[in-house]
Amino acid sequence: MAKITKLDDIVSLCKRRGFIFQSSEIYGGLASCYDYGPLGVELKNNVKKAWWKAVVQMRDDVVGLDCSILMHPLVWKASGHADKFADLIAECKKCNTRTRVDHLKEKAEGQADEHTEHISIDAAQVETGDLSKKVCPNCGVVGQFTEPMPFKLMFETQMGANVDDSMTMQLRPETAQGIFVNFRNVLDSTRVKIPFGIAQIGKSFRNEVTTKAFIFRTREFEQAELEFFCEPGTDEKWYEHWRQARFDWYINLGMKKENLRFREHAKDELAHYAKGCVDVEYKFPFGSGDWQELEGVANRTDFDLRQHQRGMRTLNKWFENDRKMTNIKLADEAEDYEKGPLSYFDEEQKRRYIPYVIEPSAGMDRSTLAFLVDAYDEEEVRGEKRSLLRFHPDLAPVKAAIFPLVKKDGMPEIARKICDDLKRRFNCFYDEKGAVGRRYRRQDEAGTPFCITVDGQTKEDNTVTVRERDSMEQTRISADQLLNYLREKLGL
RNA sequence: GCGGGUGUAGCUUAGUGGUAAAGCUCCAGCCUUCCAAGCUGGUCACGAGGGUUCGAUUCCCUUCACCCGCUCCA
Numbered sequence: 323m324a325k326i327t328k329l330d331d332i333v334s335l336c337k338r339r340g341f342i343f344q345s346s347e348i349y350g351g352l353a354s355c356y357d358y359g360p361l362g363v364e365l366k367n368n369v370k371k372a373w374w375k376a377v378v379q380m381r382d383d384v385v386g387l388d389c390s391i392l393m394h395p396l397v398w399k400a401s402g403h404a405d406k407f408a409d410l411i412a413e414c415k416k417c418n419t420r421t422r423v424d425h426l427k428e429k430a431e432g433q434a435d436e437h438t439e440h441i442s443i444d445a446a447q448v449e450t451g452d453l454s455k456k457v458c459p460n461c462g463v464v465g466q467f468t469e470p471m472p473f474k475l476m477f478e479t480q481m482g483a484n485v486d487d488s489m490t491m492q493l494r495p496e497t498a499q500g501i502f503v504n505f506r507n508v509l510d511s512t513r514v515k516i517p518f519g520i521a522q523i524g525k526s527f528r529n530e531v532t533t534k535a536f537i538f539r540t541r542e543f544e545q546a547e548l549e550f551f552c553e554p555g556t557d558e559k560w561y562e563h564w565r566q567a568r569f570d571w572y573i574n575l576g577m578k579k580e581n582l583r584f585r586e587h588a589k590d591e592l593a594h595y596a597k598g599c600v601d602v603e604y605k606f607p608f609g610s611g612d613w614q615e616l617e618g619v620a621n622r623t624d625f626d627l628r629q630h631q632r633g634m635r636t637l638n639k640w641f642e643n644d645r646k647m648t649n650i651k652l653a654d655e656a657e658d659y660e661k662g663p664l665s666y667f668d669e670e671q672k673r674r675y676i677p678y679v680i681e682p683s684a685g686m687d688r689s690t691l692a693f694l695v696d697a698y699d700e701e702e703v704r705g706e707k708r709s710l711l712r713f714h715p716d717l718a719p720v721k722a723a724i725f726p727l728v729k730k731d732g733m734p735e736i737a738r739k740i741c742d743d744l745k746r747r748f749n750c751f752y753d754e755k756g757a758v759g760r761r762y763r764r765q766d767e768a769g770t771p772f773c774i775t776v777d778g779q780t781k782e783d784n785t786v787t788v789r790e791r792d793s794m795e796q797t798r799i800s801a802d803q804l805l806n807y808l809r810e811k812l813g814l
Numbered sequence: 815g816c817g818g819g820u821g822u823a824g825c826u827u828a829g830u831g832g833u834a835a836a837g838c839u840c841c842a843g844c845c846u847u848c849c850a851a852g853c854u855g856g857u858c859a860c861g862a863g864g865g866u867u868c869g870a871u872u873c874c875c876u877u878c879a880c881c882c883g884c885u886c887c888a
Contacts, residue, residue, distance in 0.1 A: 330881065338825060338839090344879075350861055351879045475887090531815080531886045539887075593888095601888080615888060685888090706850065727847050755841095759849030766849095778847060787848075794849070 328607065332695055333536055339767055341365065341694060342537060354530075354540045356687075361768055364719030364749065366544075366690045370523050372716050373546045373684065376571050377521050384519040384548065385512055389500025391525060392481065392491050395647055396640055400633025401499050401626065402595075403476060404492075404647065477527045477541075489645060493527040498681060500524075501549045502626045505664055516666055516677055517560060519550035523686065537687045538606070538614060544686040549626075551677040553668070557597070557621055560680045565600050565619045568682045572602065572616070572689075576714035577696050581605040583613065595625035602684075604692040616692055617684035624676040628655060631662040631676075693717055697769060703794070711769030712792055715812040720770040721748040722808055725761050727777040729754050737776040740786070740801060747805065748814060766791055772808060 336342035341362035345355035358366055378386045398404040476495050482488030494500065501520045508520055523546045530541055537543075552560045565584065572582055587599040599620040603613040635653035643650055656662060665674045697711040715721065724741040726733030734754050741752040751770065753761050758775060765773055773789040779798075780786055786804065787796045799807055808814075 328881085333880080334825075347861095347879090349878090353879070528887085530888095536880090599888095618888070683888095703849075708850085725848095729846090731847090733847095757846070757849080757851065759851085762849050764850085773849095775848065789848080796848075 710766035
């Protein structure tokens with residue numbers, strides 16, 4: 323079954339079929355950047371559409387949002403990204419391995435392999451100023467480190483055409499903050515009541531130290547995130563709800579169950595704000611066949627909204643400091659923060675609180691790749707290899723292809739007409755070139771679920787054949803019934 | 815960032831210090847009444863830059879990109 327065993331096979335398939343190309347390829351490529359080709363963009367759009375439908379449109383308790391990528395600099399101060407999305411890394415002069423400074427241990431220290439969160443650069447410099455006793459985790463040499471160098475994990479750009487007074491901005495490293503910042507707006511404009519969620523799909527940017535693995539980890543990527551706000555105390559219940567809902571989403575879209583699993587985060591692995599976190603992982607066929615994260619579902623507690631209340635209180639200081647972020651400290655939290663501007667008033671209980679947040683955060687590029695890999699199959703047909711993509715109908719880039727059996731006797735005209743009619747309902751493809759068998763196989767490789775063929779009999783009794791991708795079986799049905807037939811089969 | 819490997823047509827491969835070959839694909843035409851048929855013709859490549867050389871795809875250097883393994887990261 324596993325016909326794709328190496329990453330190379332995936333890359334080759336993606337390029338050959340027009341799913342994914344390397345960015346700027348004619349210029350030799352650009353590291354970590356990829357473009358979606360004609361089939362790829364349809365596939366990825368369908369993945370996003372399926373997510374949006376399941377998470378937003380099919381529910382009464384979730385609304386959507388589409389925020390700008392550039393946000394107020396204080397957003398990243400409050401969220402913690404400005405300080406904490408920068409690591410200090412030192413390189414061992416002996417073996418040239420790089421290690422995060424805060425991961426380095428002194429010789430005598432215990433072996434407990436604790437997982438630490440990002441800490442602020444300032445704090446890191448104070449805490450780890452002396453590397454002379456630190457041990458290289460790779461070669462064991464003591465105190466042979468280069469000066470710690472900071473890594474900026476957020477992309478920066480300038481806003482304002484006038485260089486002199488332009489402001490440094492960051493491209494968002496996650497879409498989530500746009501949701502938190504609009505919490506008030508959504509509350510005030512939509513009459514939603516807790517528990518409810520706000521969902522968003524969009525690009526995010528992270529200056530990862532290493533990328534690698536095709537589109538699996540890239541610096542520019544697309545996220546689909548939901549922030550689900552609930553009353554403290556009900557958070558465990560919603561956490562359970564969403565982890566299951568998100569797992570089922572992949573299964574319902576045809577992903578093989580044996581390739582999907584949960585991975586619970588250990589306590590010491592959790593981000594400082596998270597109460598619980600679980601990854602949905604897919605068994606990608608990279609190298610050793612490792613499980614890789616598709617999506618994380620986290621219980622973020624009330625951390626984010628509380629942080630933004632602090633951020634709002636910092637605004638004046640920021641103006642006074644000439645709109646510079648350096649040397650600005652986030653304002654302390656108000657004593658009665660639970661009644662703050664981002665609190666929620668519960669009508670039934672007549673009390674205010676800061677809601678807890680459950681966050682399912684999925685990588686759309688990763689999901690697209692996983693669906694692609696999972697759908698790929700090869701089989702033997704009459705001694706010939708048939709390769710096909712068994713996409714779920716919702717994800718298939720093209721839903722139906724329409725052929726005249728041969729290019730004469732008026733068949734092309736009829737087929738064209740059918741194609742034009744169907745096109746208005748879903749994505750269709752017309753092809754009249756070459757032998758019909760070849761055309762079938764071409765559609766197999768694109769993952770098209772159905773092929774409709776107009777033949778000599780069509781003119782006599784107005785029937786066509788519908789050929790099914792997975793079984794290659796054909797059914798003859800009336801052209802008048804075609805639309806209904808396909809809509810039922812495709813679930814549209 | 816380190817170590818190892820790779821880079822020839824859309825794909826898979828061949829080959830050489832003297833101007834690159836094949837299969838499949840693709841395009842056009844003919845022929846074709848149901849699963850990559852046939853015939854004819856055609857398009858398309860040595861990742862980029864520099865050096866050595868009369869001459870470099872081949873040797874050397876640099877660079878870019880990708881893969882594997884570390885490191886790092888969610």
